[in-house]
Amino acid sequence: MSQRPATSAKLWIADLHLGHSVMWFVLGLAPSAVAVVDEAGPAKWASLAVLAVLAGGHAVVRLFPGNPVLRPERYLWVLAAGLGAMGWLPGGGAALFIVSLPQFWIFTATARAAIVLSGAAAAATVVGSSVRSADVLTGNGAFTLIGYATGVLVGMLVHRLMEDAEARALRLSEELEDTRQRLAEAHRREGATAERERLAREIHDTLAQGFASIIVLAEAARAGVRTEPERAAQQLLSIERTARENFAEARVLVGSAPQSGLTPGSVAATLRRTLDRFTQDTGLTVEAELPEIACDQQTRIALLRCTQESLANVRKHAGATTVGVVLAGLPDAVELEITDDGRGFVVDDSRGFGLDGMRKRMAELGGALTVTSSLGDGTRVLATIPHGNNGQVRHDG
Known part of the structure; x- marks a missing residue:
């Protein structure tokens, strides 16, 4: 030039x-x-x-x-x-x-x-x-x-x-x-900033959530170790399992493991395992409709992270008794709806890193995240991701 x-x-x-x-x-x-x-x-x-x-x-x-x-x-x-x-x-x-x-x-x-x-x-x-x-x-x-x-x-x-x-x-x-050098430096800084944001989002959605779960389970196990030993043992088992998952996610983040912290399976099976763990750890009722829908790995990860963040918010803030999860395959997109009957909140007043992270994750895939809530009326989270080149909807019954 x-x-x-x-x-x-x-x-x-x-x-x-x-x-x-x-x-x-x-x-x-x-x-x-x-x-x-x-x-x-x-x-x-x-x-x-x-x-x-x-x-x-x-x-x-x-x-x-x-x-x-x-x-x-x-x-x-x-x-x-x-x-x-x-x-x-x-x-x-x-x-x-x-x-x-x-x-x-x-x-x-x-x-x-x-x-x-x-x-x-x-x-x-x-x-x-x-x-x-x-x-x-x-x-x-x-x-x-x-x-x-x-x-x-x-x-x-x-x-x-x-x-x-x-x-x-x-x-x-x-x-x-x-000008070329300054532009290259600006691109480098922009790339570094984007990478830091990505790592922060991944840490929040995986390690931070896992550690938060470990803390809650450890407090519950300590409180019930004398009165409910079987329940405490089950909670300790959940702590061990969560810690192992966090270790695997940490290896992915530092690049010493393949870039997929997910176990093999369909998105429905992945979400079902997450919901089962949530029910086991919290005792809350989960009503799920999870048809078999084929989608690419990026969509699968995004739907899982959205589910994990939503469930973590339910556990920490909602005070809910029932959670509903509906996965749907549309002609041009995949939708995931997560609802709860908790205390709700004012969406415009929310400044949490989790919701912003979910919105950015959806936007990277050309999708959108809609959060609807009001005080006393529970919360509805709707994630929509358009089909990628490899993503095709398949209903197996």
């Missing part, structure tokens, strides 16, 4: 140079060659020979810029000598010099070199013209000097403009590179 302005400038300059080469051959060499066609004697052939040498040198420099024999500086000295010779021979003079002037700026690296070499060419042309006419300063000579002075002024102006253009292109390249 950072090289585009400089590259565009170089391409424009290359096109400009090619255009001058064509113009030099058409307006410089060709008219000089045509001018000596009707000449007779050695002067004619000498002029054509000089023009041929200049044409060949120019072609070599243009086609083979890295040629070690005829480097641009050497070619320009040859050009200066050739212009001087053409000033003396027929067919040359100030016109050929004027058309050739841009080459001294094109093929030199500095303005000083261009001024010196074009000055040498102007002097050679003036001397050649003076020798041919036997006058110290002919019309051609005067025109050559005027053209040289004008060429220096125009060349310095163009040289300055090119330097400014290159400086602007360099600044633009640096700004683009800086």
Whole structure:
């Protein structure tokens, strides 16, 4: 990205140079060659020979810029000598010099070199013209000097403009590179933030819920260890099972286990195991309708996490006696409805991490989470997830 302005400038300059080469051959060499066609004697052939040498040198420099024999500086000295010779021979003079002037700026690296070499060419042309006419300063000579002075002024102006253009292109390249780096850094920070949010949500939905369950079960077991030893033993067994599940989830989060903390089975079987554990741990009544519905792994995980979070909220806040869970397969989506007959709450006043996490999890799959509740009327949670490429609804009865 950072090289585009400089590259565009170089391409424009290359096109400009090619255009001058064509113009030099058409307006410089060709008219000089045509001018000596009707000449007779050695002067004619000498002029054509000089023009041929200049044409060949120019072609070599243009086609083979890295040629070690005829480097641009050497070619320009040859050009200066050739212009001087053409000033003396027929067919040359100030016109050929004027058309050739841009080459001294094109093929030199500095303005000083261009001024010196074009000055040498102007002097050679003036001397050649003076020798041919036997006058110290002919019309051609005067025109050559005027053209040289004008060429220096125009060349310095163009040289300055090119330097400014290159400086602007360099600044633009640096700004683009800086913008690219800042954009990459912003993407990196955004990715890191998204990953932290994902990990926080996973920890909340798995480890935190598991630890909360362990605490509740441990308190109940301690309270009933003397009066209800069998119940306490069952609760201790649930604590052990929950701790093992938390350990497995922790291994998934740190990347030392496959990215699926779920045991194999359908989503209905997965939810049924979760509900059975909930009933066993809390003693609450659960009324469930869980038909066999095939869905992809991401949908299965999202439905399980939504169920776990909803049941955890029922356990901690609702004071309910009955929980209803209905899984339904629609033509274009899967729906999971979880209701309770607890005390309810004001949804707009809720600032819990769990509900926000469920909403974000649904949104990542293109779905939605709707929470309906009011004080004294229980709570209804409805999760809707559209079918993915691999998710197809299947009712097995």
